[in-house]
Amino acid sequence: MFPEIAPPSLGFMPSIHDPLVVAASFVIAVLASFVTLDLARRVRTSQRRIGLIWWLAGSLVMGTGIWAMHFLGMQAFRLPIALGYTGLMTLLSWVAAVGASAVALGVASLPRFRAGQLAVGALAMGGGICAMHYIGMQAMEMSIAIVWDWKLVALSVAVAVLASASALSLFHLLHRVNNTRRPLYQGVASVVMAIAICGMHYTGMAAASFPEGSVCLSDNALGGPGLTAVIIIATGMLLVSTLFTSILDARLQSTARLLTQSLQESNAKLQDANAELQQRAFADALTGLPNRLLFEDRLIHALLRLERANHHRVEERLGVLFVDLDGFKPINDSFGHAAGDAILIGAADRLRAEARESDTVARVGGDEFLMLLEDVNNTADCIAIANRVLAILSQPFEVAGKQVQIACSIGVVVHPDHGDRHKLVANADAAMYAAKRAGGNCYALFEPHMGSDASDQLELQNDLRQAIKRGQMSLHYQPKIDGKRGSINGVEALLRWNHPERGMVSPLEFIALAERFGIINQLGAWVIDEACRQMADWARSGMRMRVAINLSVHQLRESGLADRIGAALTFHGVDASQLLCEITESVAMEDTQATQRTLEGLANIGVFLSIDDFGTGYSSLNYLRQLPARQLKIDRSFVNDLEHQEDARAVVHAVVRLAHALGLRVVAEGVETSGQRDILLAMRCDELQGFLYARPMPPDTLLAWAQGDKPEGSADFAPSVIGSLGNL
Numbered sequence: 023m024f025p026e027i028a029p030p031s032l033g034f035m036p037s038i039h040d041p042l043v044v045a046a047s048f049v050i051a052v053l054a055s056f057v058t059l060d061l062a063r064r065v066r067t068s069q070r071r072i073g074l075i076w077w078l079a080g081s082l083v084m085g086t087g088i089w090a091m092h093f094l095g096m097q098a099f100r101l102p103i104a105l106g107y108t109g110l111m112t113l114l115s116w117v118a119a120v121g122a123s124a125v126a127l128g129v130a131s132l133p134r135f136r137a138g139q140l141a142v143g144a145l146a147m148g149g150g151i152c153a154m155h156y157i158g159m160q161a162m163e164m165s166i167a168i169v170w171d172w173k174l175v176a177l178s179v180a181v182a183v184l185a186s187a188s189a190l191s192l193f194h195l196l197h198r199v200n201n202t203r204r205p206l207y208q209g210v211a212s213v214v215m216a217i218a219i220c221g222m223h224y225t226g227m228a229a230a231s232f233p234e235g236s237v238c239l240s241d242n243a244l245g246g247p248g249l250t251a252v253i254i255i256a257t258g259m260l261l262v263s264t265l266f267t268s269i270l271d272a273r274l275q276s277t278a279r280l281l282t283q284s285l286q287e288s289n290a291k292l293q294d295a296n297a298e299l300q301q302r303a304f305a306d307a308l309t310g311l312p313n314r315l316l317f318e319d320r321l322i323h324a325l326l327r328l329e330r331a332n333h334h335r336v337e338e339r340l341g342v343l344f345v346d347l348d349g350f351k352p353i354n355d356s357f358g359h360a361a362g363d364a365i366l367i368g369a370a371d372r373l374r375a376e377a378r379e380s381d382t383v384a385r386v387g388g389d390e391f392l393m394l395l396e397d398v399n400n401t402a403d404c405i406a407i408a409n410r411v412l413a414i415l416s417q418p419f420e421v422a423g424k425q426v427q428i429a430c431s432i433g434v435v436v437h438p439d440h441g442d443r444h445k446l447v448a449n450a451d452a453a454m455y456a457a458k459r460a461g462g463n464c465y466a467l468f469e470p471h472m473g474s475d476a477s478d479q480l481e482l483q484n485d486l487r488q489a490i491k492r493g494q495m496s497l498h499y500q501p502k503i504d505g506k507r508g509s510i511n512g513v514e515a516l517l518r519w520n521h522p523e524r525g526m527v528s529p530l531e532f533i534a535l536a537e538r539f540g541i542i543n544q545l546g547a548w549v550i551d552e553a554c555r556q557m558a559d560w561a562r563s564g565m566r567m568r569v570a571i572n573l574s575v576h577q578l579r580e581s582g583l584a585d586r587i588g589a590a591l592t593f594h595g596v597d598a599s600q601l602l603c604e605i606t607e608s609v610a611m612e613d614t615q616a617t618q619r620t621l622e623g624l625a626n627i628g629v630f631l632s633i634d635d636f637g638t639g640y641s642s643l644n645y646l647r648q649l650p651a652r653q654l655k656i657d658r659s660f661v662n663d664l665e666h667q668e669d670a671r672a673v674v675h676a677v678v679r680l681a682h683a684l685g686l687r688v689v690a691e692g693v694e695t696s697g698q699r700d701i702l703l704a705m706r707c708d709e710l711q712g713f714l715y716a717r718p719m720p721p722d723t724l725l726a727w728a729q730g731d732k733p734e735g736s737a738d739f740a741p742s743v744i745g746s747l748g749n750l
């Protein structure tokens with residue numbers, strides 16, 4: 023690269039460098055640097071063994087590359103005499119190059135790189151390169167010793183050390199460059215390194231002068247243009263194939279990395295999903311409290327801990343509090359479910375705040391909560407907590423800007439004092455019912471006689487599931503009498519359960535149970551079909567009767583109710599206008615999408631709606647106007663008070679006028695006396711329903727009654743119009 027010509031005046035031989043071979047040596051130097059930089063990255067792998075293999079291979083390849091550059095530099099060197107290189111020294115110079123490379127790669131692969139390490143690395147590497155060079159020079163056995171210019175020798179050593187330092191620093195800089203720009207930076211770095219290595223070599227060559235008359239004793243050893251070609255081709259192939267291997271390995275590694283990464287990601291997602299599922303399986307979605315499952319699990323563990331503690335004669339106890347909100351249902355019905363939810367969340371927060379760290383608060387039903395109290399000493403401790411819960415839950419809740427007050431009933435069970443450990447929750451439930459029966463807003467300690475209640479409910483619920491199949495269900499019908507004409511305007515179908523042991527069970531008892539245990543939709547479906555069947559049956563007997571059925575909120579929330587009703591009507595060949603659906607005021611006001619869709623669906627198939635128990639909820643007039651309702655039923659409680667309370671009269675009067683203004687017919691339910699009847703008729707109430715006229719009765723009795731047979735016990739009333747549908 024830098025042809026040096028020794029001045030002949032000093033008695034030295036003139037020397038030249040073959041520019042082509044110099045160029046080749048430079049290309050080999052660039053290639054060797056590029057490959058080395060690439061390999062150095064490989065050495066830094068997390069797997070020690072693989073790192074070691076790359077280090078060995080890298081040292082060999084890099085050393086060979088540097089050595090080849092040097093040897094080609096020597097081959098480019100021409101003196102007027104024939105030159106050759108002894109095999110042993112040439113081999114030694116190669117060993118020095120490989121050694122220097124091993125040091126360089128070792129330093130380059132250190133995870134952290136301090137100035138001291140850089141200095142040691144650069145010295146070792148520079149020293150190695152110099153050793154290679156000068157040993158290589160010794161491979162030329164000259165008859166007269168080479169004359170050295172020591173300044174230039176020192177300069178060549180400095181160049182070697184600096185070149186090594188820059189190579190090592192460059193390598194570390196490369197680490198901070200991103201993947202797309204790395205080849206460019208690596209290319210530039212390789213050229214810099216090649217200039218440095220060549221610079222050292224040719225400075226070293228310039229330092230050597232060969233006296234006139236000197237001959238090379240090893241001129242018949244290694245040398246000649248054939249060797250140059252062999253070295254260029256062999257080293258070139260070695261470097262290129264190593265580079266390919268390195269690139270291939272990088273690809274494989276990055277694919278493996280991507281694969282591992284995506285595996286880790288999907289694994290993380292799987293774990294997230296799993297955690298979410300676990301959370302859902304054990305937590306109540308509304309309040310975030312543990313659910314019954316988690317509560318029972320905690321209870322089992324708490325009991326085990328307690329047994330262990332008591333085994334060591336530590337007298338500890340465990341309490342279970344069953345907390346049920348009083349008056350929640352009416353509030354939920356009146357203010358809507360969003361408000362109900364807000365109260366439940368608020369109650370949950372208060373209970374959580376009242377509980378200690380070691381306690382568990384769970385939501386186990388609509389408005390039912392369980393508290394597991396650990397580390398309590400006696401019953402008094404549990405009662406103290408029950409009293410605190412009573413106090414915090416009776417603080418008003420703020421719902422939609424209004425202050426709402428509720429209370430709660432608490433059943434208290436203390437283990438091991440209060441019976442079987444497997445029945446703790448059932449006994450707490452029974453105690454809670456006792457508190458409810460005592461008027462609510464209080465707690466009750468479990469007593470053995472209370473135990474029957476819970477199992478009673480369970481038994482009744484089991485029986486109820488079988489009731490339809492066993493033919494124990496029937497519908498009774500109570501007439502609605504037209505105020506003006508005194509004729510039957512229709513009947514209300516009321517569900518009856520003829521229990522084999524208990525006799526007739528009131529819907530007030532079993533509808534709530536069916537709603538609580540998810541049997542209501544099954545019962546409701548039976549009612550729809552049975553009412554339609556009955557209408558068809560009566561029609562065949564010559565009586566066209568309008569029938570009202572009661573719908574539970576659970577049925578309205580169920581999708582496909584309108585379709586089910588439509589199908590039953592079609593199946594029995596009954597006109598949709600003959601069927602009326604009674605829904606309680608609070609349910610009608612429920613502004614949820616599911617309910618609204620059902621109400622619209624019912625209106626679409628031509629079924630009329632009646633708003634039941636009007637006056638017990640909080641209706642929005644505007645909303646009432648939008649409902650597809652035809653009828654409004656004034657709640658029994660107002661009718662009951664009509665004769666004695668001015669307030670009740672004022673309310674009923676207002677409701678009648680309001681309903682008429684909205685184009686609705688008014689029905690008064692629970693009319694028991696003629697006094698009530700007179701007042702209602704004076705207020706222009708459209709229809710009357712109650713024991714005064716008739717009690718709910720089986721279909722055959724109703725047919726006979728409607729045809730003029732007055733059943734025993736009913737008031738002095740006989741329907742005047744039979745067989746036609748009145749106004750609606």
Ligand code: C2E
Pocket residue numbers: 500515516517528529530533546549571572573574604634635658691692693694711712713714718
């Ligand atoms: P409701 O829809 O308000 O039905 C009227 C209730 O008042 C009936 O009680 C009826 O027997 C009673 N009643 C009628 N006239 C008088 C009277 O003059 N004085 C008094 N004190 N009571 C009278 P029942 O049959 O016990 O039904 C109670 C409630 O059970 C019904 O109230 C209704 O909400 C529900 N229910 C009845 N059958 C069904 C049904 O098939 N499905 C659903 N979801 N609920 C039903």
Ligand code: MG
Pocket residue numbers: 514572604634
């Ligand atoms: Mg009703």
Ligand code: MG
Pocket residue numbers: 634635655657658691
């Ligand atoms: Mg009613």
